Amino acid sequence: MTATDRNEAMVAFGSARASGTEWRQADAQRLPFPDERSDLVVCQFGVMFVPHRVAAFAEVRRVLAPGGRFMFTTWGPLATHAIAAVLQAGLERAFPVDLPRLLPTVPHGCADRAVVAGEPTAAGFAVEYAQELTLEGRAASAADIAAGFLAGTPVRAAVEEVTARLGAGQVTAPMTAYVFRACA
Incomplete structure (x- = not known):
């Protein structure tokens, strides 16, 4: 079994926790595997992060052996995901103007089953089924969820960029501000 992730940190994280599995960094739109290599490809909550899903699905089709299967999961609508909906409500209160659209457009951006089911078809698959499943999410604490x-x-990539550019030690950097004085 081979597991992949585009993010090297996730590959390292998985490698440390799942022995017996080969972990590789890979871009879903350019899989580093030969044609017709696999009987099964599974993507758990990853397709939402792929910019060109049809191209990625075509890559999956290329690496599958004849008769191979592709299974993937996406999150449903944001409103049906209670934990993410709470975060979105907080963002809406904090940003009444220029609301960050990350949650509805990325993790929950594949919530239209008809649209998403058409993408594997466009890549050469015959979609056998698309099933809605509602389970109860659990976390040890709200802090763990955050x-x-x-x-x-x-967001992790943006935070890691801060560390990569500024280093791990003390930070000194220019910061521009504007000072105004008005007179009546």
Whole structure:
């Protein structure tokens, strides 16, 4: 079994926890595997982060052996995901203008089953079924949920960019501000 992720940190994380599995960094739109290599490809909550899903699905089709299967999961609508909906409501209160659209457009951006089912078809698959499933999410604490949203979404890349550019030690950098004085 081979597991992949585009993010090298996730590859390292998985490698440390799942022995017996080969972990590789890979871009879903350019899989580093030969044609017709696999009987099964599974993508758990990853397709939402791929910019060109049909191209990625075509890559999956290329690496599947004849008769192979592709299974993937996406999140349903944001309103049906109670934990993410709470975060979105907080963002809406904090940003009444220029609301960040990350949650509805990325993790929950594949919530239209008809649209998403058409994408594997466009890549040469015959979609056998699309099933809605509602389970109860659990977390040890709300703080763990907040950390998960920060570390398990594209926000993590932005935070890592700060460390990569500024280093791990003390930071000194220019910061521009404007000072105004008005007279009546």
